[in-house]
Amino acid sequence: MYVAVKGGERAIDAAHAWLAQERRGDPAIPDLTVPQIREQMALAVNRVMAEGSLYDPDLAALAIKQARGDLIEAVFLIRAYRTTLPRFGSSQPMDTAAMAVDRRVSATFKDLPGGQVLGPTFDYTHRLLDFALLAEGEVPAAPTVPADPAPVPHVTGLLDRDGLIQPEPPCDAAPADLTRTPLELPADRALRLQVLARADEGFTLSLAYSTQRGYGRTHAFVGELRIGRVPVSVELPELGFAVEIAEVDLTECETVNQFTGSKTQPPQFTRGYGLVMGQSERKAISMSLVDRALRWQELGEDFTGAPAQDQEFVLSHCDTVQATGFLEHIKLPHYVDFQSELELVRRLRAEAMAATAMQEAAE
Incomplete structure (x- = not known):
């Protein structure tokens, strides 16, 4: 839009050049490489993958x-690139119970089958700046872990076995694909989970x-939070069976929630669910809390007016790219719109001043 302004095209070219210079920073300092970012800023990479789908x-x-480290802009870039990719097929539903876990904790059971695995986490650090990192010293060796840890069952299965948690209804129909069809409200749970999986982490955290x-x-209680690798399989029509084609890192969270019962459901625990690409604990937990809040209608609960219960509010405002696009578009020229409002305000002020003058003259 700025191209229409006199000299706008040259100004945009100069802005691009300036941006590239600022991105590079001090030429005396070695350039940051993509492998360095991938390996040493993995949590930022995971967030961009999750919100970029x-x-x-x-x-x-x-x-x-x-x-330049702006994660929302990075998500925008990934989303834009994603639209250029062809789709060859759909993978089989992933079995997260077969996850090779790097981290697995539960706030509901101390001793659980498969054990608790603390894994790589900030949870037990003191949140003090480590100035040793400025010295760029060697990283201490991590303890060895099994090369292929055994799969561990889900904790909620223990409650399900005793009939203490609401059973999940089977999902026979293929869920709608949010990346190919627009969001329609009201949305079923499968579609809501898609929206939440790629929602802005900060927005989801605030709602949670x-x-x-x-x-x-x-x-809510964290029934289980697990991070690890899950195989991805695709069924090949030529072979007539599914073939494992890759492994992906996932974070899964199942929350267990109190539920005293309703007109349609007996007293029992209920579930909230979150599943996110990569290691993203905060997002997975937030997602599971918001998922549970949005289930009020299917569980026969009353609507309290809470923002997290309002499906239209949550699903219409949580998308990273949509939110930043609508917000930042107001930076673009709105000269005609503003001039019309400016003329309106001037006219209203003139009318108000004239009315005031007439009233004073009458007095």
Whole structure:
């Protein structure tokens, strides 16, 4: 839009050149490489992959470099690139119970089959700046772990076995594909989970926090949080069976929530669910809390007016790219719109001043 302004095209070219210079930074300092970002800023890479709906650590790292570390801009780049890719087929449903876990914790059972695995996490650090990192010293060796840990069952299966948790109804129909069809409301749970999986982490976190402070009928326990690798399989028509083609890193969270029962459901625990690409614990937990808050209608609960319970509010405002696009578009020229409003305000002020003058003259 700025191209229409006198000299706008030259100004845009200069802005691009300036951006490239700022992105590079001090030439005396070695250039940051894509493999360095991929390996040493993995959590940022994971967030870009999750919100960009594209599992490719190299491309996510490239987007972060191109965006100068602006993760929302990196998500935008990944989304745009994703639209150019052909689709060859759909994978089989992944069995997260077969996950080779790097981290697995439960806040509901101390001793559980498969054990608790603390894994790589900030949870037990002191949150003090480590100035040793400025010295760029050697990283201490991590303890060895089994090369191929055994799969571990889901914790909620223990409650399900005793009939203490709401059973999940089977999903026979193929869910709608949010990347190919627009969001339609009301949305079923499968579609809601798709939206939440690629939603902005900060927005989802705020909504989840609100449910913990009483703006939603939830009192959640982390039944299980697990991070690890899950195989991806595709059924090949030529062979007549599924073939494993890759492994992906996932974070899965199942929350267990109090539920005293309703007109349609007996007293039992209920579930909230979150599944995110890569290691993204905060997002997975937030997603599971918001998922549970949105289930009020199917569980026969009352609508309390909480933001996290309002499907239209949540699903229409949580998308990273849509939100930033609508927000930042107001930077673009709105000269005609503003001039019309300026003329309107001037006319209204003139009329108000004239009315005031007439009233004073009459007095």
